[in-house]
Amino acid sequence: MNSLQTYRQIADGIAARIANGDLPAGTLLPSYQQLAAxxxxxxxxxxxxxxxxGFQGLVYGEPGQGVYVADHAAAATA
Structure with a gap:
């Protein structure tokens, strides 16, 4: 599997969890290192x-703090 497919699969999995409510707004997502592992x-x-x-508006990063689910993410996936 090439890296293009892999990063999209990872993003799609997270987007699905956001859409179904498993990851509500404000949830701190795993670090880059944790997700990679x-x-x-x-x-x-x-x-x-x-x-x-982030481009899809589902998450946002806070420098030095991490990546969070955006407040309007549920609406963006509907």
Missing amino acids: AHGVSIATTQRAYALL
């Missing part, structure tokens, strides 16, 4: 996954 991928792959979710 959980999926057996590089940190660059997890950065791309979070960047895609």
Whole structure:
């Protein structure tokens, strides 16, 4: 599996969890390192996954704090 497919699969999985309410607004998501370890991928792959979710308006990053589910994420996935 190439990294393009992998980062999209990771992003799609997180987006689905946001859409079904498993990850409500304000939830702190795993760090890049934690997500990379959980999926057996590089940190660059997890950065791309979070960047895609950010572009979609589902998450936002707080420098030095982490990546959070956006307040309007549920509406964005509907």
